[in-house]
Amino acid sequence: MIQAALPCNVCQQPLAEPIYRAAPQSSLSSLRRAMDGTLEVFCCDACGHIQTAELCDNGSFYDTEYDILVNSEEEDQIYAVENGQKIFRADHQVATFQRKLALQGALHEGARVVDFGCAKSATMRLLKQQRPDVNVHLFDISDRYVGFWEKFLSPEQWATYTIPPAWQRSFDVVSSFFSLEHIPDLTTALRNIHGLLRDGGVLYAIVPNTFTNSVDFLVADHVNHFTHTSLQTLLANHGFDLLEADAHSHRGAFVVTAARRPGDSKVAPVLDAQALVDTQSAARKLAHFWQQASSHLTDFEAQHGSAPAVIYGAGFYGAYTASNLQQPHALRAFVDQNPYLQGSSLAGKPVVALDSIPDEVEVVYLAVNPVIADEVRHTVEAAYPNRFRYFRFQP
Template sequence: MTACRVCGGHIGSATYEVPAPALTSIMTLLDAPTRVFVCAGCGHAQSDDIPDIQAFYDTGYRISLNSENHDQIFAVSADGAITYRTDHQAALALRLLDLPEGASILDYGAAKADTLRKMTVSRSDLRPYVFDVSSDYAAAWQSWVPQAAQATYSVPDAWQGTFDAIMSHFVIEHVADPVGFMRDVRALLQPDGAFLFSIPDVAANPGDMAVADHLNHFSEASIAYALACAGFRLQTIDKTSFPGAFFVVARRIEMATQSAASSASAEDAAKQAREICEFWDQASGKLRDDTQNYARRKVAIYGAGFYGSWIYGRIGGSVDVVAFLDRNASLQGATHFGIPVLPPEELPTEAEALFIGLNPLKARAAIAAQPWLQRDGLDHVWL
């Protein structure tokens, strides 16, 4: 039996289980199986702890440190203009929080804190603070965060109960005790202080269910349950402004309430989580068959992100992967698992098949829009 990380209820067997390798959110392979457990009581889904989790986040999880200006593409407009992820997060956070003049705001689990930095460019009156469980990012803070407003590994006692707002972007999915994490945040806020956090929406991006270091896969039901237990009043769940993610705003209240999730909403969330797990079961089986069909033949993988990396982890030793294709210019020209990353227009002529490593909810439209991927004799292999 496994205890739910949100409501503490007992979960029986895993709903989804595949053998090693497991793939992390930073596209590294772990020699561990992937297992997902679904809680019928609160609608939460969760994965096993990864090996040596503290060391992983202290020295192994070096997100966006490969270059000073590294960022992820959020959107590309019809005229080719690019919107980067942290620019969009900064604008969204300012809109959702509606901070008063001179507000103190802590980025909790900050990494480079680029979102907070961009918020302070738009709002120079804000007083920024940063905290992370690694010291790797400290150099990125030095030019714009006062030294007294920086902390690593532990939060200073003097910060307790002092902040107008705290935000945490794509952190809580990684922690083994999400309710405890939220309680720690609550202790740092002033009365009625605001907590903004972003987490993946597994229903909108099913790949999240298979990410090894995403220990939590939240639903709206389990978000509400966790916040109530931690001493927060849920204010907003925005799942449209950032496709594939929840942006949540909650307010500190004086007493935590052991509020049960609505049985209907929890039941619906658990059903949806089980359906996503079933998709990954079927995808794993289909990929085994496809690997046999293309054994020792030359193929390419579209997507050097999670989906493409997951495919490579399953087929890399059995087929000849000659290239990854990716639209992100910051990845092009580099290598991924020792294989070149190319623009999609440069699909190698010797590739006989293209394995599609994209969100399956969007994959077919994305590939159909690129005529250079429709050449005669090229098989498309879908998850």
């Protein structure tokens, strides 16, 4: 029996053969956990969207299994380290959010904002501390985070599973911080977001940019890897004017702002033909990179035998590196500067601070975005001059 082609989540056109297929049983979720099934990634010929086939029921997964940053109210991910100072993601996000929306005039006194797919919503908690005049609401398809919400909002300001009818066309801003990449049914999601906004209201979304954070290509529960052309298509098809898809203000991501068109008016997306070709070419280049990455890792490991090693980075890159090691017994620990990860474990190994690398270690796997690999190596070298041999993912 011939299986029907998978439709594009953005434009609904049938997808051709996958541009990337991972080794069986090597799929990892964004929470660094193994997922059943074989990772397959596609690129849409019509809009340039990069899409991963679903490996589970995403609605059930996010309702009952997805527990990101739930150990404490303060737990967060490191966005950057500058001059030795850690900048956490929520702090960077709230600063960028206010700066961008000030330019649009959308975050005025008393503005109504709803965080769509909010999870713990640390960004909105910080926004309320800095801008108590803003009327914040939260929506998620899980009630697992209510304990965090009730610490800074009252019950009428949040909803789970179903959007209250009274919320329709009442918001100045809908925010979405790293949620749209998880949603297979973008048509329903964008219809809901459109319905929440007043005419001229602004959608503010941050989504991963797999071309500047290449490992996003491998995240099994990120079913959408947005490109500039697919964002243009998605927003135009659902009644939005794209104001900006900024690839610079948040490292490894697009910061998207789009205005709701009046009423239900829509315009057909007009894509630059060369931009579409370039997007598809870049997607195939990225697929080739990851097809080669595991063999490069294996070659490096073979050259260094069973030398004691650590993996720098306890995020997705680190989990991917560990899962591809042929001699995992040589791994002593993961190293990470995030204090919320230190003291935990990954792949059965402890996560330690930079100053706690075991004395016997000879090899460091730089399991970080290739864009910052040189910077990270300099940091390690400053603490341990001329001590280690290094592996890094080459862009």
